[in-house]
Amino acid sequence: MGPSEDQSDNQTGPVVEIELTVQNPAYPFVGVSEEEQCRVELAKIIPRPEGKYAEFFNVLGAPPARITSHVDTYDTVETSLLSEYDDGGLFEFIVSGNCPAYRLAELGALPKTVEGVDGRGRIVAEIPPRNDPPAVTGQFLEEYSDFELIAKRTKDTHTSMLTPSTLQQSILNDLTNRQQEVLQTAFGMGYYEWPRDCTGQDVADELGITSATFSEHVFAAERKILAFLFGNAAKTHLTRET
Template identity: 50%
Template sequence: MTETDDDDGSVLEVEFRFERAAYPFVRASAVADCTLELAELVPRADGRYAEFFNVTGGDPEQIAALAAEHEGTEVSLVESYRDGSLFEFMVSDGCPARRLAELGALPRRVRGSAGRGTIVAEIPSDADAAGIVERFLEETPEATLASKRSKPSMTPLLSEATLHRRLETRLTERQLEVLRTAFDAGYYDWPRESSGKEIAAELGISSATFSEHIHAAERALITTLFEER
């Protein structure tokens, strides 16, 4: 294990590795001969998490079947491309990236290739970094801590200008309004500050309509991230 520390930083970046793990993003990379990379992790109102994975190579049907074999995981193909695809994995339990998010770390890179998995996460300065790492390793015996280092700030996913430009072309005005309202209300905070039902009431729409708009907006945003990468 390689560890580097820089006391000048305020954010701790940690890297975990998984060898021969049964997690879908690791197993599918070995069996289907493909590479899976997490594009975004989104909490849902029912306590589950939607994980959007970029997949390069492999047969989409085989990848979906392999992921579906994992208990607590629902799989759907979002979009197919010439050299890959975008999948949504809906997970309720047994996912290391989800567990890190629940503990207070922010997964920035989740990758499975050739049967080996890697998760790089950032832990904010106000969190108990040592406690998060210790607890995660205790609960996840398949994981090993490969490295850790301090850095001055969290990693941005997209520049603000790029994000606004893409969203203007991909989202309807109503979808953008719902997405912005949800964000301002703490819908994407951990722990969540407002539920989908509460935000729907604020917007004067039904919970079903809120769910429809927010999921469409999230998919448009994830597609933007996928194309940027």
Template identity: 40%
Template structure:
């Protein structure tokens, strides 16, 4: 399933590109130790200073990569699917990460790659935020980082066609998973700052909080796999 891009010229943004070589960041350390390449596919806030990052990993042993990332006290890693030297990795992060730090300062990461001990992040800063402030916050937090480029450009937003998206969702999600995801979206769960908690959403749907959380988490995982499946990563077991 392909992802198409549609250009909009209505709101120009500043694109910034940063380089980070801090081996205290688990993905950076793992890329150098295992000789693999990470690409950040998506990150999703979960509340309580937690968020989830989804990485495609190519090269090395995906299982060993997951174990190495999970050794960090602020990370939990789960290998969602794999094929020999490639996999899709879900990482639960407690506290900040490079991508989330930029997002919190108004810079939306569009491309994050990690290879040979270096992380390169390209992010877009809309006109409502200050690109210089986002850069300063990042370089202050990570001493071993520097700005590679800064330029003005138009938005490029990846989109499914409406028909493809509806068909993919219908096939991938159960009724409960779709209900959990729709309720979260409509109630502002994915807004920043978050407008509602998982417990409040569970109460609205009259289900136990762990049950609701599991439905939502599974729905998110399936969407990530649909959006970024390109033949490199196999379907998860079960």
């Protein structure tokens, strides 16, 4: 049974927080952080059809090209660079199954932190009062024996949780397919470089649309992205914290 809408942020009461670690490089967020000696932070995870997951990671401390090159060595992962920073970027990993964070959510432990730092993976999750912490933790560790439980704490309140129900509000899902295509094409052609590598007309010609249509799609998409970031930055952490 998948995560339910009942596991929501408006739940009150004491929760059990668990902290798990793993050093198996078979998980991309661990292997990439080890190979590049960087930090890999999960911002969002969205289930896809056929047992796949779209995982959005902030990677800090390594050139994006090297991250893409390393992730491409995983047969079960498809990589897209969504945004580039001076020393990292925001990536989308399409993963074919075997997602420990999502499995925790299915079992009732709702992840709030998933990160890999220099080859050491760490997941912090909260188990609401309605669920049995020993049962949830035991089942997870039985399925993922390479993980180790290093801490269990009781808290009076819970924080905003990384659940599939809230993740459906992702920045990409706010865009239409056409808006995504226009932005991805513009980004790939260097429209967002400074100075620009191409003009809006160049991108429009590539897409087979008019310059006015291109501008309309870009404006609408950029407005949605800005509204999402400034309205939900505290919850999503899609942007790099300063």
